[in-house]
Amino acid sequence: MPNDTIFHKTTKGQQAIDTRNIKLAMTMRRALIIVDGKASVDDLQQKAPMYDNLEDMLNTLVNQGLIIANTEAVNESIFEPEATKPTPTVEVIILESPVAPQTQPDSVAATKARLTRLLKDEFSFHKKASVQKAVKKLIADLEDANDNIEALSKAWNKCIKITKLTIDVKMAELLKSSGERLFSQLTL
């Protein structure tokens, strides 16, 4: 696949995001979300540096009919997003805050919400009860952390360590890199 290939979501692909009618692993779902009809494969790789096999994931999405390469899009049904609705990206999904829109959440609190959402999303496809129990405890510990950077950072590091020691080493690395990005975006 040439690195300058640009992919569009098909109507089926956009429905998969909106309605979740197609069961996708969270990593595949993220890959589908970051396809925006403008970014090339190289650009997408920069958006999602933690995914080493992004090309394979894009090929899988093409085979499932969820995205289509720009060159083939002329006669195919591609999703045309409304002008007023922004195309979701990985960063937007991660940054979605559960805090009610009428309040002005503190940036540390918003980062905490994003980290919590990240934990929930990344472990959502784990069916083992023991994993879900462990993740529930991690989320509870994270939510109990005070709303300052030091406490949140400490709580997050604890989450990563426990994940590495007792759940999944690779997931711990993924959480670490994702968390670093979120903390770097934290505004004081």
Place this chain on the structure above:
Amino acid sequence: MPIQFDLVSIITFSAILVMFYCFWLTFKLKASIPGGVVGKKWGILTGLVTLFTIGYLATPFFQQLAIETQQLLVSVIFLFGAIYVVITVRLIHTVITELTE
């Protein structure tokens, strides 16, 4: 087979009870460690504990075995015992290193 209630038998019986407790504890804790660094090693430790439990259960019947067989069994248990200690020590070291980073 008459059961002898001498000191050796009492200690052997106590050892078997402790080993059974360890066997039960190993499987109970395994459920709460789904994976990761500890989870992976815990699987190996579970296998070794199972082996030791079988070995400990065989100790009351040792006198019925030939001397060479007894010595072989004891040396095998010692070897795997040493392996168990190495794995446990390295695991503790890994956990301490990870937690103090």
